Each structure stands twice: as C-alpha cells, then as structure tokens.
Amino acid sequence: MSNAAASQTDTVIEMAGVSTSFGDHVVHRDISLGVRRAEIFALIGGSGSGKSTLLREMILLQQPNAGTVSVCGVALQGISDADALALRLRCGVMFQHGGLFGSLTVLENIGLPLREHTELDDGLIKELAAWKLQLAGLKPEVGAQYPTELSGGMLKRASLARALALDPELLFLDEPTAGLDPVSAAGVDELVLKLRELFGLTIVMITHDLDLLWQVADRVAVLADGSVAGIGSMKELAAMQLPAVRQFFDGPRGRQAQQQAKQQEKQQAKRQTKQPTQEQQAGSTPSKPK
Numbered sequence: 001m002s003n004a005a006a007s008q009t010d011t012v013i014e015m016a017g018v019s020t021s022f023g024d025h026v027v028h029r030d031i032s033l034g035v036r037r038a039e040i041f042a043l044i045g046g047s048g049s050g051k052s053t054l055l056r057e058m059i060l061l062q063q064p065n066a067g068t069v070s071v072c073g074v075a076l077q078g079i080s081d082a083d084a085l086a087l088r089l090r091c092g093v094m095f096q097h098g099g100l101f102g103s104l105t106v107l108e109n110i111g112l113p114l115r116e117h118t119e120l121d122d123g124l125i126k127e128l129a130a131w132k133l134q135l136a137g138l139k140p141e142v143g144a145q146y147p148t149e150l151s152g153g154m155l156k157r158a159s160l161a162r163a164l165a166l167d168p169e170l171l172f173l174d175e176p177t178a179g180l181d182p183v184s185a186a187g188v189d190e191l192v193l194k195l196r197e198l199f200g201l202t203i204v205m206i207t208h209d210l211d212l213l214w215q216v217a218d219r220v221a222v223l224a225d226g227s228v229a230g231i232g233s234m235k236e237l238a239a240m241q242l243p244a245v246r247q248f249f250d251g252p253r254g255r256q257a258q259q260q261a262k263q264q265e266k267q268q269a270k271r272q273t274k275q276p277t278q279e280q281q282a283g284s285t286p287s288k289p290k
C-alpha cells in the first residue's frame with residue numbers, strides 16, 4: 001500500500017476547512033484535523049470555543065456551514081438517511097449529562113439501542129446489556145436501579161455502558177469526568193484505556209480534566225478563536241509557546257497534573273528496568289522444580 005493510501009485508511013475522522021456560524025457568531029474558521037484509528041483524541045479549549053459543536057459535527061447532529069467532514073471514509077455532506085443511520089450505529093456517544101431515560105432501569109437503558117436496532121430476543125438483549133454493565137465497571141445489581149438512584153460516577157458509567165451497547169468502532173465522550181471526585185475520575189482514566197486496549201476503539205473526547213489528558217490522550221487539539229491553536233501530544237503541547245495553549249498548562253491544576261504525569265513516567269521507567277523483558281523471560285532457563 002502506498003503511504004498516501006495507508007494514511008487515508010488510518011484516518012477515521014477527517015475534517016477539512018470546516019467553518020461554522022450561528023447567525024453573526026463565527027464559531028469555527030477553516031478547521032482541519034484528522035483522528036487516527038484506535039487513538040484517543042481530545043478536544044480542549046475555553047468555554048464557548050466550539051468543542052461540542054465540532055463533536056456534534058462528527059456525529060451528524062450538526063452540519064458545518066462550509067468544509068467537509070468524513071467519518072470511516074463516508075462523507076457526511078449530503079449523506080442519505082440510510083447511510084447516516086448505518087454510520088450512527090458505528091458510533092457510541094456518552095453525553096455529558098448521561099442522557100439516560102429516568103423511567104427505565106439502568107439495564108433497560110443499556111438494552112435500548114439493541115431493542116431499537118436489532119432483532120435480538122429479550123433474553124439475549126438482557127445478557128448483552130448485563131455484559132456492557134460489567135464492562136463499564138458496575139455491579140450487576142445496579143442494572144435494576146433507576147438513573148435517579150445512581151451517584152454521578154455510576155451515572156457516567158451507565159451512560160458509557162449504553163454507548164457501548166452496539167459494539168461501536170468509535171466512541172465519543174463529552175466531559176467523561178466532569179463533576180466526579182478524584183477517585184471516580186481516576187477510574188474513568190483506566191476504563192478509557194481498557195476500552196481502547198480491548199476493542200481497538202477510536203475515542204474522541206471533550207474534557208477539561210488535565211489528569212485525564214495526561215494519562216490517556218494520544219493527541220489533543222486546542223481550540224481557540226475559532227481555530228485549532230495547537231495539536232499534538234500533551235508533552236508536545238506543553239513545550240509550545242502558544243498563548244492559547246499555555247493557559248491550560250500554567251494554572252495550578254495544569255502544573256500539578258504535569259508533575260503527576262512526570263512522576264508516573266519515572267515510576268514506570270523504574271518498574272520497566274526492574275522487570276525482565278519478555279525476550280529475557282523467553283530466553284531465561286526455567287528454574288528447576290523444587
């Protein structure tokens with residue numbers, strides 16, 4: 001495969017020259033970016049910088065005024081209803097406020113996409129919903145509860161379980177740790193990494209959570225003044241001298257998250273030097289049974 005062809009298939013979401021306005025209010029000016037297969041890609045920016053609007057444009061909830069968006073190789077402009085539905089079924093979305101139906105139990109909420117979009121019988125739907133509940137880190141008994149009975153962290157996990165119901169290829173997370181205590185938020189870091197590792201999901205998330213960004217994001221796009229002010233790994237962004245980017249790193253939370261990330265990197269490096277590598281293990285003589 002040529003390099004050009006390889007890079008095309010590796011880019012799952014492609015936005016080119018995207019401009020968006022609401023009346024006179026210009027939100028995006030000529031934004032271009034690509035999200036690669038199986039990467040964890042984050043959108044950050046100040047309040048009102050257009051993160052949610054950009055995400056909505058990726059999941060067919062909004063049309064830009066100009067430019068092109070393609071997802072999994074499908075151009076979204078002028079897409080037919082049938083193709084739009086097919087594409088939506090390949091995308092799991094976890095909305096910021098959960099979006100679960102209050103009149104349904106957690107298990108019924110998780111099973112809803114399966115009930116709507118598959119011919120599976122009730123028993124199988126229940127089983128699959130229970131598996132997604134477990135995958136999202138919730139105990140089986142939570143399935144019988146109603147959304148109003150759940151803590152903020154549990155609600156996010158239940159919403160994530162529903163987003164995973166149809167085994168999506170792409171997962172969109174809108175502020176997955178907003179409103180969570182640090183322990184619950186740290187659990188989300190691990191969960192996001194696990195999902196990518198287990199299923200090779202491509203994950204796009206909006207977050208203000210610097211810990212989450214340092215721990216899980218492969219690349220981050222910083223939106224400011226209608227454009228992408230910077231794009232790269234957190235390390236690369238931290239080294240940039242762009243004012244819009246620096247704002248995220250120079251506050252007390254930014255410094256703390258950076259220090260924490262550096263410490264974890266050091267600890268990991270130490271652990272790696274102590275542990276024998278797989279090659280070393282494979283090559284070592286097995287100890288004699290005692």
Ligand SMILES: Nc1ncnc2c1ncn2[C@@H]1O[C@H](COP(=O)(O)OP(=O)(O)OP(=O)(O)O)[C@@H](O)[C@H]1O
Binds near residue numbers: 046049051053054
């Ligand atoms: N449907 C709409 N009609 C009019 N204006 C809108 C609409 N949707 C978004 N906007 C405006 O577009 C701008 C960008 O909104 P958006 O929600 O994308 O920002 P954001 O970066 O996600 O903000 P936040 O971090 O506060 O959620 C805001 O000024 C918002 O008021």
